[in-house]
Amino acid sequence: MLHSELIAKMPKVELHCHLDGSLSLACIKQLAKNDGQSLPATDAEILEKAQAPETTRNLLEYLQRFDFVLPLLQSYRNLEIAAYDVVQQAAKDNVKYIEIRFAPAQHLQKNLTLEEAVEAVIAGLARAEQDFDITANALICGLKHQPLSELEKLLPLFDTISDEKLVGFDLAGDEVNYPEIKFEKIISAAKNSNIHITLHAGECPHCEQNIIDAVELGATRIGHGVMSKDITAYWETLIEKNIVLEMAPTSNFQTKSITALADYPFKKFYDAGLHVTLNTDNRTVSNTNLQQEYTKIADWYDFQVSDFEKINHYAIDGAFIPEIEKIQLHNDFTADYAKLIEK
Numbered sequence: 329m330l331h332s333e334l335i336a337k338m339p340k341v342e343l344h345c346h347l348d349g350s351l352s353l354a355c356i357k358q359l360a361k362n363d364g365q366s367l368p369a370t371d372a373e374i375l376e377k378a379q380a381p382e383t384t385r386n387l388l389e390y391l392q393r394f395d396f397v398l399p400l401l402q403s404y405r406n407l408e409i410a411a412y413d414v415v416q417q418a419a420k421d422n423v424k425y426i427e428i429r430f431a432p433a434q435h436l437q438k439n440l441t442l443e444e445a446v447e448a449v450i451a452g453l454a455r456a457e458q459d460f461d462i463t464a465n466a467l468i469c470g471l472k473h474q475p476l477s478e479l480e481k482l483l484p485l486f487d488t489i490s491d492e493k494l495v496g497f498d499l500a501g502d503e504v505n506y507p508e509i510k511f512e513k514i515i516s517a518a519k520n521s522n523i524h525i526t527l528h529a530g531e532c533p534h535c536e537q538n539i540i541d542a543v544e545l546g547a548t549r550i551g552h553g554v555m556s557k558d559i560t561a562y563w564e565t566l567i568e569k570n571i572v573l574e575m576a577p578t579s580n581f582q583t584k585s586i587t588a589l590a591d592y593p594f595k596k597f598y599d600a601g602l603h604v605t606l607n608t609d610n611r612t613v614s615n616t617n618l619q620q621e622y623t624k625i626a627d628w629y630d631f632q633v634s635d636f637e638k639i640n641h642y643a644i645d646g647a648f649i650p651e652i653e654k655i656q657l658h659n660d661f662t663a664d665y666a667k668l669i670e671k
């Protein structure tokens with residue numbers, strides 16, 4: 329088993345982290361104070377509202393937890409602070425590159441526009457980059473329950489916001505009632521506009537077809553993709569196309585993607601050559617951090633430093649950044665992991 333200090337020293341890439349699901353307790357309190365909003369009296373009560381309990385029965389119950397923080401994320405200032413806070417937490421996990429995702433449409437309850445919501449997050453990411461040794465980019469999520477006419481408003485943001493920190497598009501939310509194929513038009517439009525695409529897919533039992541549809545429609549990464557376990561005949565295609573699976577163990581058990589460790593397919597995928605990566609999904613809702621996710625995988629599968637190095641190179645390959653930045657990250661990680669392996 330790997331020592332926790334060694335895990336802490338490993339440089340990491342995190343591709344799948346939701347802004348609204350990842351606010352620290354201190355940040356939640358700060359945001360409430362800024363807005364004059366009241367919170368439950370004690371820290372324990374606040375966390376009880378913000379975290380998904382062990383007893384969460386499925387993805388939809390997990391998603392209900394986001395209702396608690398969203399009222400706090402309705403101003404430019406608070407979104408900026410929230411983005412800074414999540415990058416700060418990732419830096420503590422020794423994450424060197426992170427993509428943070430959020431659904432702009434969920435932040436318009438006061439008077440922000442879609443553009444302003446995105447700009448606020450980007451500003452927070454940029455400020456955090458000044459203070460920590462990390463690069464942080466943003467992904468925009470559409471929510472699967474949104475009307476298609478609302479989802480269509482998201483793609484023009486990639487034209488109006490020319491900031492290079494806006495790097496990709498995702499569809500999140502209710503996978504139970506909304507199959508990926510329903511979004512064929514918008515996903516194809518994103519692809520035709522050369523927007524990088526990652527899609528939540530294969531997170532619920534019997535949702536494996538969504539993975540195939542997501543890949544066929546142009547996603548180069550899959551959010552979770554746990555149900556790839558049920559389509560072994562498709563693994564060759566996933567490998568050939570270098571599709572990255574953004575897995576998040578704690579979240580995957582909470583949403584009841586899987587209920588027994590023996591069924592968790594992370595190691596099977598890894599051994600078969602699928603490009604698996606490790607992520608938090610939601611630091612607060614899942615009460616985790618990347619250190620804990622790495623620790624779980626190290627304990628469950630006797631993963632070694634070289635295995636973690638490999639999945640980080642997969643993550644770099646899948647990152648929505650220019651080739652030159654990937655080469656730099658690959659080189660840095662190779663050098664840093666070599667030092668850790670030598671010891």
Ligand SMILES: O=c1[nH]cnc2c1ncn2[C@H]1C[C@H](O)[C@@H](CO)O1
Pocket residue numbers: 346347348349391394429430431434469500501502528531579609610
């Ligand atoms: O694991 C997830 N699956 C599907 N949707 C998710 C997951 N985690 C968070 N979301 C949703 C809830 C958030 O409000 C939204 C944008 O971050 O994305």
Ligand SMILES: [Zn+2]
Pocket residue numbers: 344346500528551609
């Ligand atoms: Zn997610």
